[in-house]
Amino acid sequence: MAPGLQSFAQYAGLAMARGAGCTLYDEDGNEYIDFIAGIGVGSVGHCHPHYVEALKRQVERLTFGSFTTETRARFLELLGSLTPEGLTRIQMFSGGAEAVEAALRLAKAATGKREVIGFWGGFHGKTGGVLGLLGSEFKHHLGPFMPGQYLSPYADCYRCPLRLRYPDCGIACAEYLRDVIRYQTAGEIAAIIVEPIQGTAGNVVPPDGFLRAVQAIAREHDALLIADEMLSGFGRTGAMWGCEHDGVVPDIMTVGKGMGGGFPLSGVISTDELTSKKPWSNPSASSSSYGGNPLAAAAGLAALQIIVKEDLVANADRVGRAMLAGLEAMKDKHRCVGEVRGKGLMLGIELVADRKSKEPIAREFTRTLYQECLRRGLVAMTYSHAIRINPPLVIREETALAGLAILDEALEATSQAHGLR
């Protein structure tokens, strides 16, 4: 394989043999608690018996083509019972970026306008149509970008881009969005796209009211609000949808990752009215070769059935709270922990060289930390100063706390090795 694989796999250098629930087993027989879940993909854990059985059954019946199938109909019926009110139409794809691009095409078709605004720190995939909406240095040297894409500061209160403090700031970053529209755009905004919790930026949780303010600004400009729920959807944040935490129902949602429980399945969810707009709704106009194929539908149905039957949304909320309390205790203990945050099982830790300056901790430290975690039996995205913790939603509290105990020990060992205490 070419270099450029996801960092957690590349840095680990491990060959995995199998997985069960929240545990991975490598080819040498070592066990690891999985705090990554394929970066939020493995909602129902590894090889859940119901998921395995459903895919086996489907692979023996029909595997490709976009004809209606009973499995797909059952999947869509269940999905439609879980989406926010009014958002009852889906078009399916296989990757996240592909779904986000389709959402942008839908917004353009529905509004007749062309411009889109995203946020600093945002991530919506790596394809040409969304790279301009990526709010990090990742996009450096990959330009030029699609015209008509703009960015505004996100409500990252730990590292406030406007150097203010919540709540005294009055969510000034939302006000800044008005200025971006006023001074930078042609005033023809089709959509504002936002992650309810920014995943790639480090599971950054905006304060109450931020999403509502963004929605209000979208409305002022007759623009659509696209919530990119790729990571935050299907219960990960302790609510079915990340937007629920701020009482917002977007016009369009982009979904994926946890929806397929590991199978490449993504989608654009919106209203009857918007999805009927042309050219988006013309035959073949919003389709793809694999979108919602019989295997994907079987995976989606099985994953959602497990999420509902095992009440994984409530589990994410409950276990997430216990984990956050554990992380708070780690903050008291390790001075390199600058902040802990999160909702449900979408948790983040900021490692800093100095709590006052908030300078991110050195990369050498996080590389050591990653290895110290692996050595003790934990795979977690600890190779960056903005650690993201997103285990499968089926994780039990004792496993979650056992994983945190490993992280605690690994932090201790790494701090000692790097002369931090």
Ligand SMILES: Cc1ncc(COP(=O)(O)O)c(C=O)c1O
């Ligand atoms: C919020 C969000 N949107 C879109 C994507 C892109 O998904 P994919 O990697 O499947 O293209 C990601 C991937 O991490 C994501 O986190």
